[in-house]
Amino acid sequence: MKLTDTQKRILEVGKREFLEKGFKDASLRAIVKEAGFTKGAFYGYYNSKEALFDALVAPAADELIAQFKQAQQAHYELVTEDKTGQSQDLSTSYLNYFINYIYDHFDAFKLVICCSEGTRYANYIHELVELEVDQTEDYYQQLRQLGKLEGTVNRDLHHMITSAYFTAVFETVAHDMSREQAIGYVNELAVFFNCGWSGLLRFK
Structure with missing residues (x-):
């Protein structure tokens, strides 16, 4: 399935956050903020921080x-x-x-x-x-x-x-x-x- 530009951005920022802080200390709020989207936009693709990590x-x-x-x-x-x-x-x-x-x-x-x-x-x-x-x-x-x-x-x-x-x-x-x-x-x-x-x- 082809990724949207929004999804690519979320994955890119999420990967950086996880690599820097690890899953437990990574902040979903920080990921959403840096990606430049609302939480609503995030939840349109992933229902949790763990779902993003899994992706x-x-x-x-x-x-x-x-x-x-x-x-x-x-x-x-x-x-x-x-x-x-x-x-x-x-x-x-x-x-x-x-x-x-x-x-x-x-x-x-x-x-x-x-x-x-x-x-x-x-x-x-x-x-x-x-x-x-x-x-x-x-x-x-x-x-x-x-x-x-x-x-x-x-x-x-x-x-x-x-x-x-x-x-x-x-x-x-x-x-x-x-x-x-x-x-x-x-x-x-x-x-x-x-x-x-x-x-x-x-x-x-």
């Missing part, structure tokens, strides 16, 4: 989760194709795709990671971690049944490691790294964590 972040943040779920499914396809040895390479490939997607929508993810307290996105990283752990636990179980995995990892430890990994990836956004820096950083991160997983799980 700024939901398209990118929700799409990343959808793509993340597709990436998880791709690992199950390795099982049926007897290519499970390529699992870590596939994960790294998707990681590069995701970091570029994040940087294509940098401001939206900056809002999610740094400014979302008080919104449904405040636990965004945790939700990704839960998705990853749930699916990976099931994937590892399938590998064990096929005799392709020897080691085991307690779920609590699995969650801790995954949380550390995801938090580290999003540190690129929190610290305003350039895209080039971020890509180099997360690829080195992938090497580090892949070595750790290989040591713990003993893939065959």
